[in-house]
Amino acid sequence: MSAEMPEPPGRRFDAEIIRQPLRLLEIIGCVIVIGVFGYYLRAALSLPAPFNDMDIGAGGFPKLVAVATLVATVLVALTAIVKSLLRLPYTLVALKRPVMVLLAMVALVVQALLFTRIGALATTGLFALLTMLICGERRLPHLIASPVLLVGFIYLVFVVAFGVRLP
Amino acid sequence: MLDHILLGFSAFGDPMIWAALVFGALMGYLIGAIPGLGPSLGVALLIPFTYGLDPVVSIVGLVALYAAAEYGGAISGVLINSPGTAAAVATAWDGYPLTKQGRASEALGVSILASGVGIFLSTAFLIATAVPLSEFALRFGPTEYFALALVGLSLVAGLSEGSPMKGAVAMGIGLALATIGLDVQTGVPRFTGGEPEFFEGLPLVPVLLGLYALSEVLIMIEDGPADKVRNTLLTGGMAAPFRLVGKLKVVILRSTVIGYIVGVIPGAGASIASFISYAVSKRFSKTPELFGKGAVEGVASSESANNSAVSGALAPLLALGIPGSATTAVLIGALNIHGIQPGPLLFTRNPEIPYTIFASLWIGVPVMVLIGLLGIRLWAQVANIPRPAIAAIVAGICFVGAYASENSMFPVWVMLACGIMGYVLRKMRFPLAPVILAMVLGEMMETNFRRALITARGDWTVFFTSPLTVVLLVVAALAFLLPGIAILRSLSRRVRRAQT
Numbered sequence: 001m002s003a004e005m006p007e008p009p010g011r012r013f014d015a016e017i018i019r020q021p022l023r024l025l026e027i028i029g030c031v032i033v034i035g036v037f038g039y040y041l042r043a044a045l046s047l048p049a050p051f052n053d054m055d056i057g058a059g060g061f062p063k064l065v066a067v068a069t070l071v072a073t074v075l076v077a078l079t080a081i082v083k084s085l086l087r088l089p090y091t092l093v094a095l096k097r098p099v100m101v102l103l104a105m106v107a108l109v110v111q112a113l114l115f116t117r118i119g120a121l122a123t124t125g126l127f128a129l130l131t132m133l134i135c136g137e138r139r140l141p142h143l144i145a146s147p148v149l150l151v152g153f154i155y156l157v158f159v160v161a162f163g164v165r166l167p
Numbered sequence: 168m169l170d171h172i173l174l175g176f177s178a179f180g181d182p183m184i185w186a187a188l189v190f191g192a193l194m195g196y197l198i199g200a201i202p203g204l205g206p207s208l209g210v211a212l213l214i215p216f217t218y219g220l221d222p223v224v225s226i227v228g229l230v231a232l233y234a235a236a237e238y239g240g241a242i243s244g245v246l247i248n249s250p251g252t253a254a255a256v257a258t259a260w261d262g263y264p265l266t267k268q269g270r271a272s273e274a275l276g277v278s279i280l281a282s283g284v285g286i287f288l289s290t291a292f293l294i295a296t297a298v299p300l301s302e303f304a305l306r307f308g309p310t311e312y313f314a315l316a317l318v319g320l321s322l323v324a325g326l327s328e329g330s331p332m333k334g335a336v337a338m339g340i341g342l343a344l345a346t347i348g349l350d351v352q353t354g355v356p357r358f359t360g361g362e363p364e365f366f367e368g369l370p371l372v373p374v375l376l377g378l379y380a381l382s383e384v385l386i387m388i389e390d391g392p393a394d395k396v397r398n399t400l401l402t403g404g405m406a407a408p409f410r411l412v413g414k415l416k417v418v419i420l421r422s423t424v425i426g427y428i429v430g431v432i433p434g435a436g437a438s439i440a441s442f443i444s445y446a447v448s449k450r451f452s453k454t455p456e457l458f459g460k461g462a463v464e465g466v467a468s469s470e471s472a473n474n475s476a477v478s479g480a481l482a483p484l485l486a487l488g489i490p491g492s493a494t495t496a497v498l499i500g501a502l503n504i505h506g507i508q509p510g511p512l513l514f515t516r517n518p519e520i521p522y523t524i525f526a527s528l529w530i531g532v533p534v535m536v537l538i539g540l541l542g543i544r545l546w547a548q549v550a551n552i553p554r555p556a557i558a559a560i561v562a563g564i565c566f567v568g569a570y571a572s573e574n575s576m577f578p579v580w581v582m583l584a585c586g587i588m589g590y591v592l593r594k595m596r597f598p599l600a601p602v603i604l605a606m607v608l609g610e611m612m613e614t615n616f617r618r619a620l621i622t623a624r625g626d627w628t629v630f631f632t633s634p635l636t637v638v639l640l641v642v643a644a645l646a647f648l649l650p651g652i653a654i655l656r657s658l659s660r661r662v663r664r665a666q667t
Binding site (some may be wrong): 022025026029033037040043044047048051053054055056057058059060061062065066068069072073075076079082083086088089093095096097100101104105108109111112115116120123124127128129131132133134135136137142146147150151154157158161162163164165166167 | 215216218219330332333335336338339340342343346350352353355357358381384385387388389390391392553554555556558559560562563564566567570571574576579580583586587590591594595596597612613616617620621623624625654658661662
């Protein structure tokens with residue numbers, strides 16, 4: 001077994017790392033891609049037929065893309081399965097701080113929801129602070145200075161210099 | 168051609184062009200010196216700042232950032248053994264040992280000067296090749312354009328990190344994203360879910376910001392606050408690099424040529440250029456045993472190659488409209504925003520664009536060398552900026568930049584979706600460059616594919632009637648097959664080894 005991500009020297013994150021073989025993630029990913037492209041192919045097949053025999057119509061090119069991508073995806077999945085069956089040495093993928101990453105994703109969605117409601121600059125400052133906290137920053141001067149400087153920079157460049165009307 | 172070159176230089180009568188050049192160079196050094204942030208992310212982040220600017224001013228700023236980021240990538244590599252860009256990895260192999268020997272200034276000076284010489288010479292190669300290439304490309308028909316786009320995509324997918332099949336899947340994702348919106352030939356809405364906002368297709372800037380910048384924010388959050396980096400004090404004289412560069416002229420010239428040729432090949436890029444020229448320099452060196460232990464030749468060869476690859480990657484972009492790297496794909500997005508379509512007609516319709524880029528690469532050399540040498544101490548500190556602050560700044564610019572691209576929330580949601588998708592793809596080791604390239608080239612591919620079929624009255628053999636098209640299609644097929652065969656061979660070797 002060869003671990004691609006070496007054991008991190010830090011103490012506090014050890015309990016927060018999920019390690020999975022890359023091939024397992026590949027198989028899961030391929031199943032998702034096959035599902036998405038299966039849906040895409042179905043949508044392409046339902047597009048109107050070409051107006052004449054010379055053209056392939058609106059759905060022709062997407063159909064080719066879907067079939068080619070599905071073939072490539074199946075090959076990636078098959079390679080991963082064959083490697084598993086043959087018990088070949090594998091690479092580990094480390095998903096570090098998964099709770100924090102999920103929290104960051106949720107924060108980004110909330111930031112988008114609030115962007116027009118409480119204003120671009122206010123959300124940018126607030127969520128810059130939150131992003132830094134999620135990222136592990138605990139020094140108060142940094143937590144205050146970075147969002148303030150960011151908001152000031154965005155205001156000067158986008159609003160004052162370029163005249164962009166931010167919500 | 169001389170008239171056009173003078174036209175390019177005349178643009179520098181505008182102080183805004185100078186401001187863009189200096190600002191782009193400063194941002195490039197900043198982005199390049201921060202480990203993890205590369206030129207693609209830098210150019211994507213700078214695009215929102217160019218919305219209100221003149222196209223020529225914008226492009227000069229973006230190209231300056233692209234070149235300076237390649238310069239800047241070496242700084243953190245030399246000082247703290249943490250290269251800012253992948254292309255600076257080979258630089259760190261010798262740069263960091265030089266720092267440990269107390270010759271940090273010498274290493275940085277050589278890297279900056281070699282970068283400058285590399286980009287200066289390669290710009291001459293760019294002018295010498297891009298102009299005839301664009302004139303040749305004027306004869307291309309739909310089949311050649313389709314095959315050319317396919318070659319660009321397949322080389323990028325085939326040469327990308329990981330397996331070529333993963334590159335193909337990434338390419339498929341990009342092409343599928345490119346088909347969203349109204350079909351340009353029939354006006355039929357495709358994959359829009361009936362939402363009018365999707366009718367014009369996915370906006371490119373938010374996709375770029377999401378895939379490159381926001382996914383990087385999530386990676387930074389995953390990594391958490393970095394351990395404190397201890398910067399090395401700059402030691403050694405600054406006069407030595409000038410003398411050394413004179414002695415290393417053959418190494419620099421050879422590496423510049425290698426870098427330019429590799430840079431022209433779609434998908435190869437600056438990092439491969441630097442590795443190849445490093446290996447070649449070691450092969451021809453009188454002291455190969457010093458490589459990896461602090462050879463200035465190693466620093467000079469890697470840096471001159473990765474910077475001349477910048478000019479190389481611009482050749483297919485400007486002459487054919489085919490981006491050869493992730494960063495040039497992002498540059499295409501920037502050009503499109505300003506209503507400029509790169510390709511052979513660019514040289515006749517908007518000659519001020521390519522020739523101002525050429526002039527800016529030349530004029531940019533002394534500017535960037537000066538900024539680089541004067542600011543060495545500052546750039547060395549850049550790598551110490553706390554990761555959480557960088558994550559917050561990048562995320563903030565992504566949101567405001569995406570919103571400002573269309574003054575609506577739709578691009579913000581697109582950016583968010585692409586950011587999460589980019590993060591997932593990166594964790595599963597799927598390359599991102601083919602996604603962007605396919606998205607940029609998708610419409611051109613489909614349009615020319617269908618146009619070729621219509622002109623041939625639906626006869627599919629039209630793709631095998633032109634010798635150039637056949638050659639390009641064969642190259643595209645080989646780009647997938649050769650790495651695939653190599654992987655199968657290595658797999659069978661590993662199976663045999665596991666069995667014994």
